[in-house]
Amino acid sequence: MRKGLSRKNNQGESLNLAIFASGNGSNFAALIKAVREKKIKVKLVVLVCDKPEAFVVKRAQKAKVAVILVKREDFPSRLDFEAAIIQRLKNYKIDLIALAGFMRLLSPDFVKRYRNRIMNIHPSLLPVFKGAQAIRDALSARADSTGVTVHFVDEEIDHGPVILQEKIKIRSKDTLASLEKRIHLLEHKLYPQAIKLFYSGKIKFS
Numbered sequence: 185m186r187k188g189l190s191r192k193n194n195q196g197e198s199l200n201l202a203i204f205a206s207g208n209g210s211n212f213a214a215l216i217k218a219v220r221e222k223k224i225k226v227k228l229v230v231l232v233c234d235k236p237e238a239f240v241v242k243r244a245q246k247a248k249v250a251v252i253l254v255k256r257e258d259f260p261s262r263l264d265f266e267a268a269i270i271q272r273l274k275n276y277k278i279d280l281i282a283l284a285g286f287m288r289l290l291s292p293d294f295v296k297r298y299r300n301r302i303m304n305i306h307p308s309l310l311p312v313f314k315g316a317q318a319i320r321d322a323l324s325a326r327a328d329s330t331g332v333t334v335h336f337v338d339e340e341i342d343h344g345p346v347i348l349q350e351k352i353k354i355r356s357k358d359t360l361a362s363l364e365k366r367i368h369l370l371e372h373k374l375y376p377q378a379i380k381l382f383y384s385g386k387i388k389f390s
């Protein structure tokens with residue numbers, strides 16, 4: 185366990201969580217609900233979003249969560265884009281970053297800066313079905329099952345130490361919509377659980 189985090193938890197303080205998202209934000213909403221219902225002891229302090237028109241921005245505004253909007257097109261390079269995020273995150277004293285449908289690959293420098301403090305949720309049982317079409321790919325492959333993975337982010341896409349995984353059976357009648365619905369419900373259950381494992385000191389880092 186990272187020394188700083190266990191120390192903070194021992195003092196009974198809650199962690200400051202940033203969520204990075206680019207789209208609908210159903211996981212963002214599920215995490216807000218978990219915080220409100222005191223299922224997880226974190227403060228959701230900021231949303232980082234690269235798409236001003238994304239629905240997740242509206243969700244954050246409604247929930248009165250601060251939003252950092254950063255469009256990649258406004259910066260000459262990925263490093264400049266990330267430097268702007270890092271600079272603005274400094275105001276929030278972040279302990280943990282949860283990626284929830286953030287459609288940008290983070291640079292090795294960014295990953296190193298927040299090593300073992302960036303989680304991602306992915307709609308498959310990694311390492312199978314990586315990438316943006318994981319649910320569709322599992323259906324097209326006629327797989328018997330798929331699932332959800334929460335993992336720490338490393339330098340590779342959809343890769344890094346697994347925190348939690350849960351399997352879902354694919355039914356013969358499943359359509360993309362029906363399978364997506366079950367996967368999202370499972371995501372909304374697993375992400376809060378993974379965050380709880382993180383601050384409870386139950387994850388061992390090598």
Ligand code: GRF
Pocket residue numbers: 205207208209210211212284285286305306307371
């Ligand atoms: C989820 O399926 C998540 O696993 C993937 O992106 C999707 C985000 O969905 N990384 P939402 O925006 O939280 O509804």
